[in-house]
Amino acid sequence: PLLTDVRLPNGVKPLHYNVTLAPYIYGTNVSEFYFTGSMQVRLSINESTSNIKLHSDRIPLTAADIRVFDSKSNKNYTITRCMYDEERQWYSIDLSEPLTANSTDVVIGIARFKAPLQSDLRGLYVSSYIENGTTKYLATSQLQPTDARKTFPCFDEPAFKATFDISIVRKKSFKSISNMPSKRVTKVSSSDWFKEMSDSDQVEKEDFETTPIMSTYILAFIVSQFEYIEDTDAQLRKYRTWMRPELLSLSEFSLVAQKNFTQFYEAYFGVPFPLKKMDQAAVPDFNAGAMENWGLIIYRESLLAFDSRKDRSSVYQRIGSVMSHEFAHMWFGNLVTPEWWDDLWLNEGFASFVENIGLNNLRPDWNMDSQFVATKQMAALEVDSMGSSHPIYVEVHNPNQISEIFDTITYRKGATVLRMLHGFVGDEVFRKGVGNYLRQNSYGNTFHTALYDSLTRQYSESTNKSLDVGSVMDRWIKQMGYPVLNCSVSTAARRLTLTQNHFLSDPSQVPSYPSDYNYMWIIPVTMGTKQNLSSGTPEDVSGFVNWMNEKEQSFELDNSADDWYLLNLRSSGFYRVNYDLDNWKRLIDQLISNNTVFSPQDRARLLDDSFALASAGYLDYSIPLNMTRYLKSETHYVPWSSALSKIGYLHSMLHRQSPEYGSLSAYMRDLLEGAFNDVGLDNKDTDTHLTKLKREIIVWSACLYRLPSCKNAAKEKFRGFVGLNDIAFIHPEIRRRVFCEGVSTLLLNEWDDFFDFTKTVSHPGTQNDMFRGLACSNDPLILNRYLEFAMNESKVRKQDMAYVFASVAANPKGLEIVWNYLRTNWNTKYAELVEFKERHRGNFGSASRAMDQTLEKVRVNIDWMKTKLPRVRTWLIENGQAI
Template sequence: HRSKSKMHFRAVRSLLTAIVVLLFLKRRASAYLAPITFTGNLPTPTPLVTDVRLPTGVKPLHYNVTLAPYIYGTNVSEFYFTGSMQVRLSINESTSNIKLHSDRIPLTAADIRVFDSKSNKNYTITRCMYDEERQWYSIDLSEPLTANSTDVVIGIAQFKAPLQSDLRGLYVSSYIENGTKKYLATSQLQPTDARKTFPCFDEPAFKATFDISIVRKKSLKSISNMPSKRVTKVSASDWFKEMSDSNQVEKEDFETTPIMSTYILAFIVSQFDYIEDTDAQMRKYRTWMRPELLSLSEFSLVAQKNFTQFYEAYFGVPFPLKKLDQAAVPDFNAGAMENWGLIIYRESLLAFDSRKDRSSVYQRIGSVMSHEFAHMWFRNLVTPEWWDDLWLNEGFASFVENIGLNNLRPDWNMDSQFVATKQMAALEVDSMGTSHPIYVEVHNPNQISEIFDTITYRKGATVLRMLHGFVGDEVFRKGVGNYLRQNSYGNTFHTALYDSLTRQYSESTNKSLDVGSVMDRWIKQMGYPVLNCSVSTAARRLTLTQNHFLSDPSQVPSYPSDYNYTWIIPVTMGTKQNLTSGTPEDVSGFVNWMAEKEQSFEFSPQDRARLLDDSFALASAGYLDYSIPLNMTRYLKSETHYVPWSSALSKIGYLHSMLHRQSPEYGPLSAYMRDLLEGAFNDVDLTTRTRTPT
């Protein structure tokens, strides 16, 4: 009966929506559109190429890269950058072909030199072909390169490309200062846009060291991943055809990077200014912004130092660089990017104005910063082999960001907020038949950006939090620390983390646990289970059964499962008394128990939030009548914690938005919401407070 009512409501709502849309379209069509007749077959979409991985027989060892962005004048369409590149190679197997990524950088065979750095022997290039789909140059040589050689170099004396404003690769941004428009060059290379900046081996596993140089006007400042090494005068006309005065132009060389992937390189040329601090290891911390915003960066600088020191202690692995810059740019296509030694943020996520910004902005800045600093270890120091394991980067940083921020601001109760900000969002998206597993195979660069989503970040974080919960904090931290130390500057698969935690669990507890057998079912199949609990009082037994939970049970999962949608589920049970005493209540009794004030508050805030969220989700899917979760919300009159309120308001607000104002349910539900909120509103202290960044 409950399911039929729900389906009937959906059907009526869908039908009404369809009628309104059709009437609207009919009216619009009659007014503006001529009749359209279509004949013939629809075009067949071109399938994506899947063989996009570079061969592993040739790998980079060390790059020398110089970049010279031209951002002078007022005509952005005339901005460009020039550059030069040399990369020394490791020839793992004899070959007469080299493939090298490049995108939007035109080259010919005449621009490329392949030579032996010891003998200075040149290799003749017989053909240089560009594959637009795979975004690489295929370079054929007249003779094979000798296996096990480390002396072969590819050199490009100079290349040139437009400096675009599409927020990809090396790009141009701008801001207004005192009525004058000012330009800067900045970068975003993740996931596959290093190749838009210089020809390279642009995959995570092709790690190398880098010597970066920036050519710019003397009046500008340049920053990159590493500290500055020296600044020298260069001929302006060698890099910028519009300039002839050599006294205007300098080349700034930066120290050699550690072994790292291409996509965490970073460069900024600007008129920014900075504030700085140092720590006991004489490591420099700087926060860069346009000068008029610099006064808003105090919290960011304090947090920068705190997060670095916290994660060093948490992972038991020192931060390996001598400096750590962070910069706020006006235009950025992500919240932030964890480039090693130079984290770049969107301006709104690094500058906090305590006079007008809400406290939630303050907390959001802290969360994003904590997330990016966790990446200094979990992505930059140890990097997944390929984008299939993106979840290991983003899920891990999304999990530990709350731990790092809780250390900085324990008054924010970030652990309890995890349920509201991450877990519930993940559960909602993952309950749909259109969801996907956390771990998905990636075969094309276009697919990479598609998995930067709620499942990767928030479900990944939730599953790792579950893992942390069932192995325990000590095992988790030691296992993760061992994983980082054993794989520093290298590439791994998620199985390496599982193996480290499995070994640590055995060592710490003298018990066996195959972490991989548990985790694979959570990352390699979409969705999650709903548990049914039956109680036998005579046998004093609880029986748990599981089913794949779908918010719409009629949907078919978009991904097949090798595990038949069953999970190995860590179960934690909390009881008020010993299980052998008393008589367990049935489901309705449990719900009534939750509704009693003195008993509902024996649950933690996050458990109260979860119970509310789960009950509404079960009602939405037809497992429960809506009267059950709505009755559970009665206790909220006495609730003072943010997290349960966040859960309840989200769910009740959704119901409220689905009801028509003239429906018989709209008025009573609105009155009920006002009644619930009145007590909470009266308890809120509306006194103006000064939010001091500390």
């Protein structure tokens, strides 16, 4: 079992660190790379104690390496024992006499420490890239959540904030960057730091300015031969983007955007950005998408380098979203930080919601709020419908548990619930309340209750009404899942009765967490009718809110008995709605006759809800399948994204049952033909951003369901690309599908040539598309070969291995190879999974919940094949598709 008593005692806290790091990344033998360092930390002794606990991981120390002394008197404290606790990852240092309470003069000093420079993408680690045939090495860092302790001994918890003086020792020909601006660069003796070097080698120590009070996990360091572009704003703050020289020409958007985001969030929150400079850097090997280190945000290359000629619009948007997310963290997470990781959602959920507001300011034509349904909400609803889900706020202790909650619930459900909060309090209350929260808690640590209190006060001040934000939000934050509202209408009285139930994709599942609220929610139900929505759904739905506080509650309807009603306007709430059957049919009729009465969010929500309800057994499959007929007149990206995602589940289930799959494909070809003819394979000068996003998913799906005009056009494009050997011949939006169609017919030697060509492509987005395309082969031998390549770091980067496996598994022929013929042995393989989990219980670490969710998905899929497939088959037959 995982230890839970791993928190540092509060009696000793850090005030200020002096840290020097010297990574050795010179030469060609990576196994010999290492880093050395020194550290001093001045302490605040809050209560008298003769014991100090200090985090350290993978850095060997003895009592002789550690000095504890009084900085005023220079008195040394004798260390009687220094014990390392491997599970808790700390040194426990016993002193011969107690430290005096309220002292701020005690210092821990470590004159020199040394550790191997690993390549596991954690702590301070080594990365590399090829430049003109030569391998170039760099040292970079990723310290969140608990890996600062892998870089230097420290008090590695978010509430143990301090100031830092960072110094980096490096060769003169390299550059170093950290959180703060450079203060000075001095020449030092190379042999003092690197035993392999002589004093003739030119080595420098770069000192950086003192940081603000901050947590250890947002420190950052890079030593590299990167280059940068820069800009300055009216406050004389410097903005820089760093990349390897070959990619630097792709950094223009990032420079413009980071300046925009900084200035926007300053104005939106009403809180100035406190640093003098802002750096962004793209590193070749990076496990996360990006990391919000204060003053030095680090990204993987594909999420910062943007080429308007080679990157898809979805990549453009993804880069913008990630950047906006990280800049929101400069305030929410860095300036004000949760006390502990169980409030991680305050960091990540908030940034995931506000990123849309920031990006919408930069690119209002992208319509980010309508896209929120597709990019965040749908995934959160799907994952949170599982019995193995977890509350947004969940107690965590061990580092394995902390890593486990960096997931869809924390990010996407957190964002969706905050969007719902923003909707029912209104933008003014939200913005001012958050600004007050940030100002009152700057450079400190908080619990989520502080945010609730600030919003409650602001709501009262702005509206002269009372609303206890905490009592509403606790039910969404502290219990897993969400409600489905079952509707019934009293025709005579025109009363709508709503009953809330915990929605589970498998209603027989028992939730993995008990609820103090008995799985009841306080729900801001937004409601409209054919009469009051005749001009469309309004942008601001706060005036349509009806509070539901009970298990069952009735509301008055202001429409006639034959007209439809609609709940969850603009998909503003985190719940599903199961209408009475007559209303479902009226909504479908409205979609078919004129779908623009509903907002794109409404149309996407109706599709998503109806398919999810049918899959869980709440609704007959004829409802969502009949609803898809209206798509022939749908022109907006967001509803198409919702529909193709839900139909994609049927596709993934039915490709094992060829008759039904063939029938579904025939139906989809008919549904998609008009949309495909509309978007085509070629970009037009008049295309909007949303049109390009739609082209990407329509072309992918039309070819997936074997629409002849799509497949023929895609293969023709691939032949043109091969003939010209020019990637620019294929527009970015269709590149993945064109590569997929082209690769599907390649012989082994041709596939090898294409793989080798992929290795020569420096542009990250193009390379990712080629990786995906390589998995589309129809030859099992080639797919096996690709998986072998993925396990070989000289062929495929470690960070891309999972992507290759997922891409092969997405190929029906590859699924057998990746998962041992699971398609023909559902029950046997499920039993093997259960046995495997039980045999290795306690050894899964941060993968434990993922394992539970995998088992649950398999179980739900087995049940779907037994109970839902017959109804889908019947609908296909009834609608003219041969089985």
